[in-house]
Amino acid sequence: MNRLTSAFRAEHPALIAFATAGDGPTAAILDALVEGGADVIELGMPFTDPMADGPAIQAANLRSLAAGTTTAAILLIAKDFRSRHPDVPLVLMGYANPMLRRGSEWFARAAAQAGVDGVICVDVPPEEDDQLGPALRAAGLDPIRLATPTTDAARLPQVLEGASGFLYYVSVAGITGLQQAVQGTIDAAVARLKAATALPVAVGFGVRTPEQAAAIARVADGVVVGSAIVELVGAHREDAPAAVRAYVRSLADAVRTARNPA
Template sequence: MTRLSDTFARLKSDGQAGFVAYVMAGDPDAATTLKVMHGLAEAGADVIELGAPFTDPMADGPPIQRAALRALDSGMTLRGVLQLIADFRKTNAATPVVIMGYANPFHAFGYQAFVDAASAAGADGVICVDLPPEEDAPLREPMERAGLSLIRLATPTTDDDRLPQVVKNTSGFVYYVSTTGVTGAGIGQTAVVSGAVDRVRKASGLPVAVGFGVKTPERAAEIAKVADAVVVGSAIVDALADGGVAGAVKLAKELAQATHNAR
């Protein structure tokens, strides 16, 4: 948790929101992903969210679904995701990397074995989209022992009765899904998001990162004024597909500048 905690402490001290940049591991191949990860860090990403490709990504919209299929076609596996992090750590020891994925691959790998391998590779946390708090002990408990963050998602439908259970034992930050639906969908109005962020922050005592639907620097700046971090995924995935590494990094730099300069 040190890299994540240190990053959010630095951002708070500087009066800035953080920029969390998503990339799908293996899209279109491992070598390209590694280049993008380094490019994102150099462009100003405060946290890198590395997608683990899965055949049934129920929370993800078409851009990330297509990226997952391209990654699987290229031969990317969960072990390959961990190898990418290990390779990234050879020259970047500072930028936090959070794995975003689904329970089935983690379960098939073996929760304890996955946590051991993720810790050894240099990962900082995991977002497991479809593992509810009532069922996450087999993953969460090994992660707690290893000092890795299990980052949970809160949504517009997470009411006051449910929220305490969602944020309990969460660490690093809470990921607030700004709208019902899948990644890349439209984002909620800023005033509504602001109120939700305050509610989640109060319940958790943690930074709150807002994602799902942030696509432009202008929108990132709006969200950065009310959230602790802004998450962008689908737009970067599309920029990579359309313009290669240079296109993805160019957009990431614009997003990072807009986020950091918003306040």
């Protein structure tokens, strides 16, 4: 059983927390996510054209790249995280260009050696994933796929083919951080996805408050929070870890009691 599988077999839904590598004191921010109660960590790989991301993560990408963050630096952040947190799942999330620049096999091997558990590549559709997905699987990493409100019954099998770790449901047909789907549509979508796969289903995009996280946790296997955390980092900079820790703790408490408020 790997770390991701263990995280989703806990007694409560998983809280998945995102931070951008190289934006602010990243090591301390990642530690704060764990200390606050995050069950899975997503480490964002900064890119110059983050097409799926809203203003908060776009700005974090630019800050990180301006600070000189490279793929090698991200892998070192991952390796250091793994040495401090041997049991916490770590997922890299980003875009194809940095992942494929030196070849998919190189990237998969380097990520595995750094202690990464899975990879989310936002801009490689499953129909064209003939390089990265196979390389990740060969290296023992989970290729985590995205489903959206426009992923219909005809396309869903292609999304699920070769996917592992968990299925990330993007709850809005838009970019990160700017809007949230109506809970009723999330409920229906999660039910549809869970009927099609045994993979855990995690829901993200637009989740900001403990109340929103709890509502999603009542139906999904995981809740993803990203932009709100990144905004805290942008606002607090070197003092961000304390603010992040307190915020994530409020989310974790909500997720863990969502199905059993008592």
